[in-house]
Amino acid sequence: MSSPSTSAPELGTSDVKVRAQRSIVALGLRTLGSLGLRVVSSLALSRLLFPSDYGAFAIVAFTAAMGAYLGDLGLSASLVRQQHEPTEDEISTAFWSHQAFTVVIVAVLLGFAPLLAGAYELGPSGALMVGAVALGLFFHSLRVIPIMMLERNLHFPAIARAELVESVAQTAATIFLAALHLGPWALIGGGLVRGVVGLGMLWAAASWRPRGRVRWAIVQRLLGFGIWFQLTGIVPAILNGWVPLVVGRMEGKDAVGLVNWAWALASVPLALSGVLNRVAYPAYSRMQQDAEGLAEYLRTSIRRISAVLCIVVPFGVIALPFLIPTLFGERWSPAAPLVQWFMLEGAMQAVHGLLNSQQYASGHARERVYVLIGSSLLRCGLGALAVMHWGIVGIGVTATAITLTELFLSAWLVARRNPHLSGLEFQVLEPFLTVGALLAFAVGLSRITTGQHGLLVQALVGTGMLAVGVLVRERSRRGLSLWGEVRAVVAHVRGRKSAA
Known part of the structure; x- marks a missing residue:
């Protein structure tokens, strides 16, 4: 058969x-x-x-x-x-x-x-x-x-x-x-x-x-x-192996367990974004002959996944220091800051995955390998130094900073090969930078003003401050409209249900 x-x-x-x-x-x-x-x-x-x-x-x-x-x-x-x-x-x-x-x-x-x-x-x-x-x-x-x-x-x-x-x-x-x-x-x-x-x-x-x-x-x-396609997985797997191997030697098995558990928990709310990334590669591969249609499809996917993640993830980050010991027990409290950083990195990786899928589909996996070698070496070197100075939370700090840099570089590489993707770099980075700044301000101010009132009060105050900041950003009408894109997603889903 x-x-x-x-x-x-x-x-x-x-x-x-x-x-x-x-x-x-x-x-x-x-x-x-x-x-x-x-x-x-x-x-x-x-x-x-x-x-x-x-x-x-x-x-x-x-x-x-x-x-x-x-x-x-x-x-x-x-x-x-x-x-x-x-x-x-x-x-x-x-x-x-x-x-x-x-x-x-x-x-x-x-x-x-x-x-x-x-x-x-x-x-x-x-x-x-x-x-x-x-x-x-x-x-x-x-x-x-x-x-x-x-x-x-x-x-x-x-x-x-x-x-x-x-x-x-x-x-x-x-x-x-x-x-x-x-x-x-x-x-x-x-x-x-x-x-x-x-x-x-x-x-x-x-x-x-x-x-x-x-x-x-x-x-x-x-x-x-x-x-070249497979090297995009092999290179970071080898060079990022310092987490279980090097950290295991430096901090012990318990530290490796906290890192592994933190990433597993941080990836839970981001699993839906992986759906888009998984479908993107075969879909983009079939659309390579339609440059304009592919560009619009890619832009729409990036806008919508960015909007959803920039609304959901920051509020989850604020609540984690209270939720982790409450739900999972005090033994996992040391992993809370790492989960916060991993959630931020994971949100950027979700959008990064769409850009990577387009690179692979267009046959440019080789340039992705070159970027990965540089970023993975930085993760290994800077990450090890960060662990020495800040403990395991240093892994999250360095990973988030490097992923943000990778995101810009990948957007630039994809945009320069398709004239219909002009300005893609700004569209990709803007929501993460602006909402990330609002998140940092809300977390910092809530800790200063409520430091003696416990984690629950900090989470509630930080959530309120972040909500106000996001609303002000939306009213400014600069950059990506988060609520506008979310409404577009809801309307699209409802339209499909009506058609079905």
Whole structure:
């Protein structure tokens, strides 16, 4: 039976937009479900696990992340981007190449497992933990081609169903294993259960089975773009590995656990923005021949996601110092400032992801790699110095500053290649700079005026001050109208419901 991908019809700009909107809705609903599961998981695991458990898992998971990146090499991304529909030979070549790369990576990780476990004092079961996550890489490599086939044709509803079910399975398994006092093994076991469940559902949705053989001419052609695309993941993964590795040596496993937990919590409210980024790459790839339509689509996406995040995230940042010890317990209070900085960085990364998707779709992954090398080196060097002087909160400060710089540079690189994107840099940075300044003013003034009245009073006063500042900004009618864009989003959603 031939695969759906090889016989799919060509899509015009209007078709791409319709499928992209349906995909965003499907992934959005899935994300809402996943957010609920993550909240339940965070509340339960914060009582069942300790920072040292998260720290050990972060160190072990770093090896799995590196293995996943190295075992891919971007072959599937090349198939998503190319103009013609992938042939059976191209799909089979990519599939078997992924498996061969993964076998090599798993063998290397298994060989280094005892060394890694000893270096970071992971305990007697440390080598087994590394081995377990290494073997789990096959769940990743085996799903790459089914996901590619679904993503290329913007069939994200099928992906959304699979990912929601696997999230349910992971949450249930992780909480169950944590209740058995298995520590970091609960996090590892939950991930493995997720891999098994998701793999089965994605293969069923793609209706494709392995066949054929590897053709090296195809591998070489796909690597022309794929290696640069994959380096955009490998470079920061390697250079940002200083967080679990260097910080683990400097501050200990507990500090690594606090950092890992802080980022996991900070990313919860930003998961919806990831929906846009995920759909953007295949959608932008299909629209490269329509420069004006693509420019308007990109501008609209950036305006709307920026407006939503600049309204929601700052108020969440103000409330965190009170909410974290109240909801999760005092043991996680030291992570509160880090969660605040990570939430700000995550908001900028959401918009940055749209710009990166356009760079990849237009075939300029190489310039993205160059930017990443510079920014990742800065994160590593400046971040380590910041940790020495300010503790783990220094990671958040440096990451936010560097991400803001990256955001400007990426906007400039994208705008200079499309005449319809003139002024994109200002449009991207303005809301983050103005609302960020208002947030800093509100937090600082609330601490000065209510320093003796506790965290709840500080949060309430800071929220009121920020609300007044945002309203004044909106009345000034300078820059992006946050409420105007939010109303446009609501009107668009209502229009789609009426049409349906």
